[in-house]
Amino acid sequence: MLTVKAEKKDNKFQAALDYLVEYRGVREAAILDRDGLLVGYCGAGFSGAEAFAPLSLLMLHNIDAVLERLGENKAGSVVVKTVDSWLTIQAAANLILVVRASSEADDLLRVRIGRAADMIRLHVQEKYPLQVD
């Protein structure tokens, strides 16, 4: 039991995802690389990471293209709200954090997503310092 806990604590990506999924209304969270490959996933949503990952990346690419035309840098985050769902795509170092929540979640979720993105950034910086800008 102690060994399992220690392993979980060492996996910083998983810790960031767990931190998000424990928040009220959060259904699933995933970390993707810039090619859309799944680095980490947590949750039990019906959409599943297989569909959710590439479509999130596609949305981000389309939005980045628009921002480039507007003379802006790439999107730091994109939040899409529907009547009953809330999807956040957040850049975190060279990775992308995607969070799907229901309408039960409140605006404080944005703070938690920001903290989780910082945890991912810090971990990438510590573990792969040469790959971070």
Next chain:
Amino acid sequence: MKIDFDEINERIAKCQKILDADPSSQIFAALADAYRKKGELEKALQIGLKGIEDHPDYGSAYMVVAKTYLDMGNYGEAERYLHKAVEVGGRTRSADLLEAEILMKQEQFGRAKTLLERLHNSDPKSETIKNLLTKAMLQSNTGIEPPKPISSAAVSPEHPPRKTYDLSHTIGIIKILPRVLGVVAVTREGMVVEGQFDGLLPRDELGALASGAFNSVEQAISKLHFGAGHEILIEADQSKLWMFNRGRLIIVISTRDDVNLGSLKLKLNEIFSHAEF
């Protein structure tokens, strides 16, 4: 339509000073119009109607009262006072434009379109006419219901009409909120219907790009069975882009990066609750 409240307050003070010095002055019409622009419709109406009693041949005063009734949502009275303005002062371009606006509110888009086409041909550079014509053309192609009669409750003093903002007014109010750089209303096809934008990019291009982004996000989320997109917030280094789904239109708001999103959201909710377009 940029609303500069300081400028309006200054105008009210000046007009009031002139009227105080000479109560028989026709400046009352300008004073009533300033109150109308400020959103104080009851006061505008009171000043306008009282002025008309003293100056029954002053056409501009009828126009101001007609515009005030239009802003109050009382289209029947707006039409009546417009006709009086035409009787007294003759038909002018302003009267034609106001009639087109009233017809649009009464959902008589075909008649409004005919009037606006005539105005557009004689003044193709007017953005106001161009925007109204685009709206009339869009609406006249969609077969909207015939005009609804004005209920007595809407004009009864015991039941003052609910304050409503049309598209132009809504955009004007959002534009003056702190750190808002621009507001554009675009159709799903990317055609700009109305907008005020300070950026270097032409607003038509912003409209096309924003609607493209909105549509691509909607396509993606429909594949995830998320339902229709309600709003999309994009945060970049120097600015934020907030897009709201309003039926046939997408309202695109561009802000500085240091905008207070919570405060802006509260204000937008309030403004959108009064919006009717």
